[in-house]
């Protein structure tokens with residue numbers, strides 16, 4: 001016994017990039033704990049409380065004894081409510097048995113990769129991307145194929161770009177609209193062109209629609225699967241209640257799609273998480289069905305709209321910074337390359353020198369930018385932006 005010992009960590013972990021966002025937010029938290037006045041633009045969740053009627057429904061479910069194991073694919077009542085929602089709001093005719101309830105949108109995507117991807121399969125991901133996509137693909141043994149996009153195209157992949165990156169090993173394309181981190185929203189025309197490439201090449205697409213309700217300036221969310229029956233057959237929709245209903249901690253997400261794939265995901269889920277917390281699912285039913293939710297969403301959107309305008313107004317006055325106008329989600333993806341710094345240098349120095357926390361774009365596959373979230377109060381926005389502007393101007 002004794003001596004140096006090799007700690008047994010599986011090789012697959014070595015393939016995965018540790019989360020840069022967690023690192024910088026831990027640093028910001030430590031600075032706050034030291035009493036420093038930190039302005040944070042790093043939040044990935046609405047700064048609102050879960051609506052009261054949703055909380056009450058979960059409490060009632062607890063009182064009613066909804067405290068036991070449930071079916072691995074989710075409570076039938078919630079699967080039905082989601083099928084109904086997808087039909088009426090998104091024009092997607094799924095039946096309840098094509099819906100699986102998962103631990104957040106994150107676990108729906110993770111399980112989908114486990115269910116669909118074989119070693120060597122390629123998954124096409126436009127960059128900038130939500131940082132978990134490539135890691136989930138790698139954890140399933142697949143190969144993330146990253147397609148760079150530019151600010152001039154509002155960071156949206158075009159149909160010809162998608163076509164260019166398809167190989168005989170391509171299996172799946174990840175489409176996220178509205179997009180984290182850029183706020184881009186794909187139009188009907190853009191989606192139609194992408195759908196044609198997907199169908200012609202017999203690919204599948206997973207549409208991550210988690211920000212579908214967070215839209216500005218009359219932007220419209222269109223589900224790619226609603227365009228025609230051919231693309232519908234090849235679409236998997238991933239969504240969740242976290243962002244729309246301020247329910248990040250509840251961990252209720254879902255995926256809808258081909259029944260065989262949903263079954264395969266259910267098998268994986270039955271051996272990993274079992275079911276999503278039963279009484280949380282009852283809260284989710286209330287979020288989807290109670291008309292009071294609409295008012296709560298409207299209030300949240302009114303606040304986001306106001307903050308977004310303030311952010312855009314201030315940023316447009318700083319020559320060293322630029323960003324395309326975002327039409328969805330609650331992020332701005334700001335180009336800082338004029339300052340001559342990498343995104344990590346910029347974010348670290350900004351935090352150390354001005355106590356402003358942002359997320360370096362390199363975490364999303366783009367080193368020219370930083371991500372600013374406006375899921376924070378107006379005072380933080382005004383103070384933080386003033387400091388950010390000064391920092392950029394003196395860089």
Ligand SMILES: Cc1ncc(COP(=O)(O)O)c(C=O)c1O
Nearest residue numbers: 044104105106130180240242253
């Ligand atoms: C683009 C995108 N997809 C999915 C998720 C997953 O959200 P959750 O697992 O909380 O439902 C997030 C969360 O930040 C996200 O930004």
